[in-house]
Amino acid sequence: MPDSAAELVPARPSLPKLREAAAGCRACPLWEDATQTVFGAGGRSSVAMFVGEQPGDREDREGAPFVGPAGRLLDEALTRAGIDRRAVYVTNAVKHFKWEPRGKQRIHAKPSWSEMAACRPWLDAELAVVRPGVLVCLGATAAQSLLGRQFRVTKQRGQWIESDLAEHVTATIHPSAILRQRDNESRHREMEALVSDLKLVASVL
Ligand code: URA
Ligand code: SF4
Secondary structure (H helix, E strand, O other): OOOOHHHHOOOOOOHHHHHHHHHOOOOOHHHHHOOOOOOOEOOOOOOEEEEEOOOOHHHHHHOOOOOOHHHHHHHHHHHHHOOOHHHEEEEEOOOOOOEEEEOOEEEEOOOOHHHHHHHHHHHHHHHHHHOOOEEEEEOHHHHHHHHOOOOOHHHHOOOOOOOOOOOEEEEEOOHHHHHOOOOHHHHHHHHHHHHHHHHHHHOOO
């Protein structure tokens, strides 16, 4: 088993070729307990790319990113910021669902650095094909994977970050952080802050 997906990335990749190659990826152990590879979604000429952590339970079963509860919140925040989800590319730092059983449920487990590193060639290939003008990291996993381990979303969210990955690069919270808030007031506050960060993104689209 290769310890990185790099050797599976086709020469002269297109999104359909990448999706097909990634479907058979076994470069880290995560494929074993997951249903399928959840590759990014969106067109080659998307102006912005949003990168989450990894697919969740729903995404694993449906085979598309951000189609579960976190995806609904992302859609709501994008709409409120004036960004059309159909015009952006949405993907994840890791493309298989990592989970632990809790009763009958499959509970999200955080991917390790080695799993993120193994999966990184897929994300790099998506970036190389789409070449988005704006790159948005959703949450600490994507931000630390793409912008460095010392990156702190809590401190550096909602600002432009110096990076070679795209002309405009920024990070904000992961929409699932809203779901984890204990009361309505905190959920509301976190949603407002996400929308405000996404308005910064909308301002350069
Ligand atoms: N959370 C993520 O990070 N990505 C998804 O696709 C869904 C939930
Ligand atoms: Fe390959 Fe990424 Fe899936 Fe690991 S998580 S098997 S590297 S696609």
